[in-house]
Amino acid sequence: MFSSEEISVIFLTLKVALTSTLLTLPLAVWLGWILARKNFAGKFLVEGLVNIPLVAPPVVTGYLLLIILGKNGIIGHWLYETIGIKLAFNFAALIIASVVVSLPLAVRNTKSAFELVDPNYEKASSSLGASKTSTFFRVYLPLAFPGILSGAVLAFARSLGEFGATISFAGNILGKTQTIALNVYSNMQIPGKEMQVTRLVIISVIISLLAIIASEYLNKKKKYFVR
């Protein structure tokens, strides 16, 4: 039913989405936590920077990644010269682009999940002898868990559909950086590839739909859980 090219594209896409979700999650929990519960100088700046990829055109995000992390970029050049690491146009670039574009969605969810937890539970926890760290892991994290999970599902879905930042920063190399979105885009322009495009589009729609349903379910559970 699927050609070996299609299978490798689907496999790569899922691998990228899963890896980037796993990397996004701890970062989103940390950022969501500090944005929801801490007051510090430059909070607005952090929130703004995290959310840029949500509003800026993905191609712009990809271009910014390229001039920062590319071989001749501000940080990328240094990395290449000192430890020989190349971050653009490879699997690492796919992951980085994916994390950057899905982070704001995950952070927004984790932040609102932490905001929903009544801070008075912290008073109760402290009166029972728990430290702040202990309270975070035993009270805040479990109560915010459905919200965090829903953020992760959204990050996963966003990463599946990522196109603009990926094509600018990771390129469109078949077998190396070509995901479902890039494959569909490339084959759309080749006559006779309509069936392959249709199959991948159907797969894409099914995965996205499942992710959104899961996210909505977890969001409902989040409110129920906190009460």
Add this chain to the structure above:
Amino acid sequence: MIIRFESVEHKLENNHFSYDFQTDSPITGVFGPSGAGKTTLFNLLSGVDTPKKGKIKLDSEVLVDIEQDHIIQGKNRNIGYVFQENYLFPHLSVKKNLLYSKPYIKSKTQYISFEDIVSLLDIVPLLNKKPRQLSGGERQRVAIGRALLSQPRLLLLDEPFSNVDCSKRKQIISYLLRINNHFQIPMVIISHHLEDILKLTRKIVIIENGKSTASGDAFTIIKNGEKPELVRPKKFQNTFEVTFKSFNQTENIYNLILNQIVEIKVSNHSRLLNKDIKQGTRIQLSLRPIDVALSLEKQKGTTIQNQLKGVVKQIIHNYEAIFCVVNCGFELFVEISQGIINNLYLHEGQEIYCQIKANDFDVVHVYDEIGTRKNKTELIQKYSESTELTIN
């Protein structure tokens, strides 16, 4: 335990608070109108908040001394705090809520066992439920149990009766007396209902407009004219601790002894008493001032079972009513009217009979077997002998 607030001052937004008092009672009631600063007092004592000035001490230990820049963190104060809203963790079962503090307890200080708490507070049937499945009274009991299992040296309860109906209120009062007696743990209880506080203790601290304005024995505070307005119709209770003497089966009446000399007869409409109670068992009673009638002579052919001879000690007028304090071997507040004063020519020093029906006494608590007094060392020893929790 002596709790001391020395010239403590605090500010929250535009509200100013100042507290200066000390109390050493096994149970202290903090009384005052809503918004007077009672919860702020608890927050400062438990370490939820830090005052701007002053010193807070528990016995000889200084918890806060702002001048010396000495502040012990809340989690290290070992004070149990039952919040007005409970704050039971909604994601944990009752059992997990109760055992929440377990990882933070040093074994040397452990004297309250899980088994004792679930049996004293009748929590066993609730253990696997989630907090949202519990009624107000059940939640309150679990919150009290959870705070006690953190092995505190002092227990603070903020409005423990606010979210429970009248019958459950009586039940919580009885549970609190049972716990106080069994574990010998000092308690401070906030309420804006003096009648509830008085059923638990006569030692009170009064908070008004952010200030502690009086502290000590409630009856003394009223009698010495500091706060005569505390005694109000329907808002005041006479309370006494009595001991069980005998049960009269033909009359279905319990004979109880007060202050080792005064015998009173009480019926069992609250069903807390039973004929198997051992002689000498301590019982907490309350009586409303309106339920006492006065007469100049002992009545014959009456349905009233208690006719106690006494002497009028004081007549208190306040803006709501007139009360008379009668000494009948113990002090009794009696609600009267100007008409009674005129008709009986009531005056201080006058001999009088207090007429009380047996079923006007309210049995607040019977100190039963399960609530037998134990000292803390004995409890720690008992705890260390029972190696692990048997209920898992």
